[in-house]
Structures are given as C-alpha cells and as structure tokens.
Amino acid sequence: MQATIITIGDEILIGQIVDTNSAWMSHELNKIGVNVYEIISISDDRDHILSAFAKAKQQSDIVLVTGGLGPTKDDITKKTICEFFDDHLELNQEVLDHVTRLFKEYVKAPMVDMNKDQALVPSRAQVISNQYGTAPGMWIEDEETIFVSMPGVPFEMKALMSDGVIPKILNIGELPFIHHRTILTAGQGESTIATRLEQWENNLPAHIKLAYLPSLGTVRLRLSSRGMDKDFILRTVDDQIKQLYVLINDVIVGESNDESLVHAVVHLLKEKSKTVATAESCTGGKIASLITEIPGASKVFMGSTVTYATQSKVDMLGVDPAIIEKYSVVSEQVALEMASKARIKFKSDYAVATTGNAGPTQGDSDAPVGTVYIGIATPEKAYALRFMMGNHRERVVQKTINKALELLQKELIGQ
Known part of the structure; x- marks a missing residue:
C-alpha cells in the first residue's frame, strides 16, 4: 500500500511552524x-488543494491530509473536499453532541454557530471521533483511493491516527512486513566507514538496503528490508548485522532505530549503575538538556553548571584563577579542572x-575560533583533549556535544 501525506496551512509555508505531523505519520x-510515496505541504488555497488531491489520487492508495479544519473562514478544507468529491456538507449529530459536551465541560465561552459548524461533514465521509478537539477525522473512499482528513493540531492528529485511522488501514488487507535495524557509530566519517564496508555492502542480498545517515561526529547505518516473509527478513538482516559488528566494531557505539548517541550513553549509565554530571561553557547547557530529555535520566544524571563567563568557572566550580591566568580559559588545564571539580x-x-571558542569573535581567550577542549573525569582518572571544530558557531557547538558524548561513551564501555 502506498500513501501520500498532505499538510495544509500557510503557517507551514512561511516558516511560522514546523511540520512535525508528517514525520510522525x-x-x-x-x-x-x-x-x-510523497509528503507535500500546501497553502490554504482552493486550487492548490484540488490540484494536490488530484495528483495524490493518481499515485497513492491512501491520502492522509492534516490541517484546514478549524472553525474560522480561512479553513476551507471541508468545502474543498466536498467540491473534489462532488459532495455536500451535512450535519452529523454525533459530532454536534461531542462539540456541545466539550464546550459544556471545558470551555467557559458560549458555543457560537461557528463552533456548531464543526459538525458539518461531507455526506460520504465516515466520521472518526476526535476525543481531544472539535474537528472530527473524516474517512472517504473514492474508487481505488482512500482520503483521510484530520486536524493539524499534533496531539489531536496522533490520537485520531492511533485510535481510528491505523486500525482501519490494518483491516483493509495483508500488508508487507517492514524491518529496520540501525547501528550508531561515532569517531569516523561517512566516507571512511563506506570504504571499510565496500565489499560487504556490494554483497548485500537484494532485499536488504543500506542507508548512511551522517550527523556531526556520528553516522547511523540503517539496514532496511520489506516483504511478506517476516521470519526470513528478520533472520537475513540479523545475519548482516553480525557481519557489520565484525567489520567496524571499533566505531559502533550503540544500536537503535530511533535513538541517538545520548540515548546510548544514558542506557550505558543505567546498565552500569553509574552517574554523570556536566560543567559546560561553550555548549551552554545543551549536553545536560539532551540527557534530561530522556525518560529515567534522573537515575543517572546528578546535575550541571553552565559556567559560560570566565569568572563563573571560579565562583561556581572553584577553578583556580591562577590556572586560567596562566593557560587561558580555553585550555586543556581549565577543561580538566572543570571536569574534576x-x-x-x-x-x-x-x-x-x-x-x-565557538565564535564568531574570540571572547576571553586568544584561542582561534573553533578551538574546543573537552574534559572527562572518571573514578580512576581525569584528562582533557583539544579539538578544532571549524568556524561555524552552530556546528562547533553540535560537534562538541557529540564528541563529548562519544568520549563519555568510550569510557563507559571500557569499564
């Protein structure tokens, strides 16, 4: 089965909001x-919507549409759907009762006609109840194509998909099994890894595809396969993963379809019953933020200081000012002191x-822009390493974060 995802809204096209719905769907x-097959974002415009619907109908079995279902005049999706399917709007009593209940229980303002109009749906549509909002989901079957329209509010759309749309899709017929395994690497670039894997990659079975997903300092290797024989797919992908570990075990830092280097680090900390703290200057607390975003991180993360200014390294961490004076605030010695303290x-x-020094100016140090020192303190030792991360501020910060996590991960694996 092939799908097209269409997101409707000028706010997406002008960059006012980011389309996260499509990625999740x-x-x-x-x-x-x-x-x-395709993901497109279009404007709240009748002609644009009709054109996108016509194209999607030709190329997909199911078309998922989000956005444009609000009560205001600029939300024209329902009317345009009716035009596309030569249909008309009619009052759905079930939806009206739902909207009325929501206003009675949760909304202090009185319900106006504009709110009642949310209960107007195309006559051909099967209504999918929206437990978190007033705009219902709508499922319309037209010849060989299914159109599903949902509100653009992410938490409403997710509930509609999970509780209503996906179960209905699963009832249509047997779908192929899709399997992904993703290996996370750190410390070597995409081209270096590709060179090491060239012969293995050339000998991959035809039903297994390899994708390189590089980031700053990390590369994910995703093996994908699809077909009707689940056991065969699982077995053959697993065989290739075992070969992969033999070939590049020195740069593999974890395995997950969805997770990142920080997930691997937190998993290791939990597994080994160890804790970590951070002292951040050029990364501005971003390492701590990434760690604390992970559920359960409170068991392994003890705290952080963001000592961005030079004096704060002295006042908050107790770094010896004589060391800063002698070696500069951007130095191996200061990074070592920060980690140890x-x-x-x-x-x-x-x-x-x-x-x-992430740039664009040199700040309190004479170190060239892009110079970074990362300090690591363990139960047995403490050290700091120097890196040159380039001259683009955001890249310097992100590469520093990834390298710091990579160093920590290697220390944890070595225990």
Whole structure:
C-alpha cells in the first residue's frame, strides 16, 4: 500500500511552524507496512488543494491530509473536499453532541454557530471521533483511493491516527512486513566507514538496503528490508548485522532505530549503575538538556553548571584563577579542572566539561575560533583533549556535544 501525506496551512509555508505531523505519520505508517510515496505541504488555497488531491489520487492508495479544519473562514478544507468529491456538507449529530459536551465541560465561552459548524461533514465521509478537539477525522473512499482528513493540531492528529485511522488501514488487507535495524557509530566519517564496508555492502542480498545517515561526529547505518516473509527478513538482516559488528566494531557505539548517541550513553549509565554530571561553557547547557530529555535520566544524571563567563568557572566550580591566568580559559588545564571539580561538586561517578571558542569573535581567550577542549573525569582518572571544530558557531557547538558524548561513551564501555 502506498500513501501520500498532505499538510495544509500557510503557517507551514512561511516558516511560522514546523511540520512535525508528517514525520510522525510516516514513522507510524512505516511500522505497519505502508510505504510513504510523497509528503507535500500546501497553502490554504482552493486550487492548490484540488490540484494536490488530484495528483495524490493518481499515485497513492491512501491520502492522509492534516490541517484546514478549524472553525474560522480561512479553513476551507471541508468545502474543498466536498467540491473534489462532488459532495455536500451535512450535519452529523454525533459530532454536534461531542462539540456541545466539550464546550459544556471545558470551555467557559458560549458555543457560537461557528463552533456548531464543526459538525458539518461531507455526506460520504465516515466520521472518526476526535476525543481531544472539535474537528472530527473524516474517512472517504473514492474508487481505488482512500482520503483521510484530520486536524493539524499534533496531539489531536496522533490520537485520531492511533485510535481510528491505523486500525482501519490494518483491516483493509495483508500488508508487507517492514524491518529496520540501525547501528550508531561515532569517531569516523561517512566516507571512511563506506570504504571499510565496500565489499560487504556490494554483497548485500537484494532485499536488504543500506542507508548512511551522517550527523556531526556520528553516522547511523540503517539496514532496511520489506516483504511478506517476516521470519526470513528478520533472520537475513540479523545475519548482516553480525557481519557489520565484525567489520567496524571499533566505531559502533550503540544500536537503535530511533535513538541517538545520548540515548546510548544514558542506557550505558543505567546498565552500569553509574552517574554523570556536566560543567559546560561553550555548549551552554545543551549536553545536560539532551540527557534530561530522556525518560529515567534522573537515575543517572546528578546535575550541571553552565559556567559560560570566565569568572563563573571560579565562583561556581572553584577553578583556580591562577590556572586560567596562566593557560587561558580555553585550555586543556581549565577543561580538566572543570571536569574534576564538577565530579566532586555533584558527587558523580563521571563528569564531562566543555570550554571553547565557538565564535564568531574570540571572547576571553586568544584561542582561534573553533578551538574546543573537552574534559572527562572518571573514578580512576581525569584528562582533557583539544579539538578544532571549524568556524561555524552552530556546528562547533553540535560537534562538541557529540564528541563529548562519544568520549563519555568510550569510557563507559571500557569499564
């Protein structure tokens, strides 16, 4: 089964909001064996909507539409759907009762005619109840294509997809099994890894595809396969993964279809019952933020200081000002002190520290833009390493974050 995803809204096209709906829907569809052929974002314009619908109908079995279902005049999706299917709007009593209940229980303002109009749906549509909002989902079957229209509010759309749309898709017929395995690597670039894997990649079975997904300092290797024989797919992909580990075990830092390097680090900390703290300067607390975004991180993360200014390294961490004076705030010695002091301050097993010049100016140090020192403190030792991360501020920061996590991960694996 092939799908097209259409998101409607001028706010997406002018960059006012980011379209996260499509990514989430693609992921969920992939899990049940539906191939997403195309994702497009279009304006709240009748002609644009009609054109997109016509194209999607020709190329897909199911078309998923989000947005344009609000009560205001600029939301024209329902009327345009009726025009496309030569249909008309009619009052759906079930939806009206739902809207009335929502206003009675949760909305202090009185319900006006504009709100009642949410209960007007195309006569051909099967209504999918929206438990979190007033705009219902609508399922319309037209010849060989299914159109599903949902509100653009992410939490409303996700509930409609999970509770209504996906179960209906699964009832249509047997879908192929889609399987992904993703290996996370760090420390070597995409081209280097590709060279090491060239012979293995050339000998991959035809039903297994390899994708390189590089980021700053990390590369994910995704093996994908699809077909009707689930056991065969699982077995053959697993065989290739085992070969992959033999070939590049020195750069593999974890395995997950969805997770990142920070997930691998937190998993290792939990597995080994160890804790970590951070002392950040040039990364501005971003390492701590990434760690604390992960559920359960409170068991392994002890705390952080963002000592961005030079004096704060002295006041908050206790770095010796004489060391800063002698070696500069961007130096191996200061990074080492920051990590060691953070480990003591937070009573953690490990600590990570960053200090550097992300640019565009040199700040309190004469170190060239892009110079970064990362300090690591463990139960047995402490050290700091120098890196040159380029001259683009955002890239310098992100590469520093990834390298710091990579160093911590290697220390944890070595335990």
